[in-house]
Amino acid sequence: MSTPAELRTALADRLAGDGVLTEPGWESAARAVPRELFVGRYFAPVAGSVPTAYRPVREGEPGWLEGIYSDETLVTQLDGRIRPDDVAGEAATGIPSSSSTLPSVVLRMWQQLGVEAGHRVLEVGTGTGYSTALGAHRLGDADLTSVEYDPVVGAAAAAALKAAGFSPRLVIGDGLRGDPEGGRYDRLIATCSVRYVPLPWLHQVRPGGRILVTLSGWSYANALALLEVTGPGEATGRFLADQSSFMIARPHDRPPRPTLDLLPGEERGTGLDPAVLDGRTGGWVAQLAVPGAIRTGVGERQILWDLATGSQARTAPGPDGGWAVTQRGPVRLWDRVERALRCWQAAGAPPQDGFGLTVSAAGQRVWLGAEAGPGWDLPI
Secondary structure (H helix, E strand, O other), X not given: OXXXXXXXXHHHHHHHHOOOOOOHHHHHHHXXXXXXXXXXXXXXXXXXXXXXXXXXXXXXXOOHHHHHOOOOOEEXXXXXOEOHHHOOOOOEEOOEEEEEOOHHHHHHHHHHOOOOOOOOEEEEOOOOOHHHHHHHHHHOHHHEEEEEOOHHHHHHHHHHHHHOXXXXXXXXXXXXXXXXXXXXXXEEXXXXXXXXXXXXXXXXXXEEEEEEEEEOOOOOOOEEEEEEEEEOOEEEEEEOOOOOOOOEOHHHOOOOOOOOOOOOOEEEEEOOOHHHHHOHHHHHHHHHHOOOEEEEEEOOEEEEEEOOOXXXXXXXXXXXXXXXXXXXXXXXHHHHHHHHHHHHHHOOOOOHHHEEEEEEOOEEEEEEOOOOOOEEEOOO
């Protein structure tokens, strides 16, 4: 049976071999930080369960340690309150609300942030504390502040960090407001996703500083943005090719919704294959077009539902080939999605690094190609 140190070394070797670890300081952190202190218990999804059920995996069980040192996201909380020790039976259902993200994603993001010696860094989303420990190992405790929204999660992370020998400044609070004591940071890294860039971040990171954040939405499409702050309340930058998927910050998550009833509407044909929305960038562009909607379905049968207005759109195979769409309500959701995806396709259907983001007092705008090109406003 392999020891934690052996498994940690094997994981770091794989990440280095895959080109994830490119900087010696971060490779040293990957080889030194014991992930088992931060993810002592976690949930494993039960294969084939609908809705997804999660089996608690506890310390010492067969495969427990191997799971910790797999390059996988490990769910540690459901529904904002259920932890593995709270489950009396074999499994539980719920929506994941806290996790330890794939080590490869966390380490890649730390490197993309471009941190240098002496930089003050604000991390939004302490989570289990594993990412925080990596940052503290590389940067030192004094230059790192981490903010966690959930006090139970934050307390567990604080205990794990202490056990691992780290003591960065930890804050319990709304990370979307940044550091409650203010301050001037050189870098900000978010380990949760947001619908838009919170304005306090843009005032706490100095001009010339960087923000690395995952933009998400109510259809849960994600894109990773690296921004440079150009002035108080202003920033610009581009999206990166690498994929990142973090749980959305709770204040930005979609509200509870009633059961969806599919109602009659106006039907027309569409030349756009609805399956385009299943692609990473296609689904993200659709989300940009209708940010107040949720999306379900797959392939030719997609459903869009705007939570504010009740507007609906659903697609299906057309009676004579092609596809048909039925829409109802004041917002013609598919019309907007169709226009956005046609615009993207006309530009050559670039991946996400073909897009950029500008934030100013006028709003937050995702643009295609160049800042003056076509774009979509984020919901603020």
